[in-house]
Amino acid sequence: MFKSQSCFWDCDGFNSDGDRFAVLSDILGDEDHLGDMDFKVTGTDKGITACQMDIKIKGLSYEILIQALEQAREGRLHILEKMTDTIEVPAETIKPHAPKMISCTIPNEYIGPFIGPGGKEIQNLQRETSTTIVINEDPDTQEGIVEILGTDQEGIDKVLAKIDALTFKPEKDEVYKVKAIKILEFGAVVEYLEAPGNEVLLHISEMAWQRTNAVTDVVNVGDEFE
Structure with missing residues (x-):
């Protein structure tokens, strides 16, 4: 869940003779074909969260990069201001059928049983819940990182319940039904x-x-x- 508003801004650069240049701010795309640089920035009012650049020239000067970042900042803050006028804070929940991704961890010894022989268990679970489940191992903790992708929150909840049930460990002196x-x-x-x-x-x-x-x-x- 996003804790603050974020938006995207696009800058394109033209560098005709190596000395003169122009950085255009846009959110359209016409300049992508004509310019020498395509620089996309996304972020919040606190700073940049991601950026991506394509260039057609051999190098890029600090001067061009600094100007592009500054223009992207100005454009981002302008759009965020307009967004905040309409939506003061991000919604606490998203629409029921909007794509969602939930991440959780699973102890290493449960990865095999969760996947099942030949992937049988995880394939059945994906089919029953209309989700896509991806498991990767954290190289530091050796835990499994489970990513659950789907549009149906009920299906995602069923996968999480399955993980909770599989990894459940009773505690000594506790009473269970x-x-x-x-x-x-x-x-x-x-x-x-x-x-x-x-x-x-x-x-x-x-x-x-x-x-x-x-x-x-x-x-x-x-x-x-x-």
């Missing part, structure tokens, strides 16, 4: 209700204070308990 999803001779497989898909084995010896001969004496598939 679980649901029995499979019965075995020696225990039951249960999943945390607050982290669907996160499954653990509850051994028969941990089901009751007294001795239990059969798992089904205490719990059956579908039962919810703490």
